[in-house]
Amino acid sequence: MPANSSDERRSLRVVLVKYGRTKISYPAELLRDDGNRVTVRAPWAGDDARDFGFVRFERGDVFTEHYWRDRWYSVKEVRDAEGVLKGWYCDITRPATVSGDELVVEDLDLDLWRSADGRTVLRLDEDEFAASGLASTDPEAATAAEHALDELEHLAREGDFESLLD
Template identity: 70%
Template sequence: MGVDGAKGGRLVPGAEVTVRLVKAPRPDKSYPAAVVGDDGTRIVVRAPWAGGTARDFGFVRFEPGDVFTEHFWRDRWYAVKEVRAADGTLKGWYCDVTRPARVTEEDGGTLVVADLDLDLWRSADGRLVLRLDEDEFAASGLSGRDPEAAARAEAALDELERLARHDGFTALTG
């Protein structure tokens, strides 16, 4: 079982967990990952690129064999994903603005994260920091439906950008 009830719903290191990204109104995305750690606030999992085939974003190419070490928080509005090529070379960090993560006990443990459409990319060398999908966020209508959540999402993207330009997430994920 991936969830240890004695630890208040923490995920057990070494266990398999399903990560479910809630992308409403689009279909959710789910993929398997291995739990690296869970201290009750930050959850770390490792997973292969879940896209199946290569995907070129223009600023980075994700491909089969890439490994994502993903950091989720129960008290922060984002996730930070370190991306490495199959040979271990660091490609950079892909960050999602999300609602705080939660763990359900379905299927032995599911890590559920609601994606809020805003993203950030930081290249391995730190020369490239890109705010992504701000147009999708605006089109989502979150500002009208839930102004508080929209403000938290925008603040989270600002914080991610500051962190990306300062230390590349070392203090946050180390």
């Protein structure tokens, strides 16, 4: 959905659901909604800094987040307060839905990190995914999630990754 007639950006509330419960919810500025991909921008939503070992998210970081209604992942570009690119954090999710002023996405535990220079690509939380039991409770979703992670990893390693965000 484009900006409204007064050229003000619309805000959405991003709602990340995990295991049927809201994990986190935060306001974001809607940058673009072409009917399939929704792009929003939001500051780091955590109360405290979070150090993953390979990247640190902290106050002042800005996330430009891309969600798709037909893909099983989201891609979040992460920049520090000065605008320096840290990299991309990707969540494997069910396809996003937008209802009113809420963008809702269900996290399926698998994640991928790609550093700003593209040299580091990490598959994350595969142990959490296995422990979630999704493979037995919803085998089709589990298969879609695994394929999405494989696709993102391939794009991240082969150099076509940034074309996702054009």
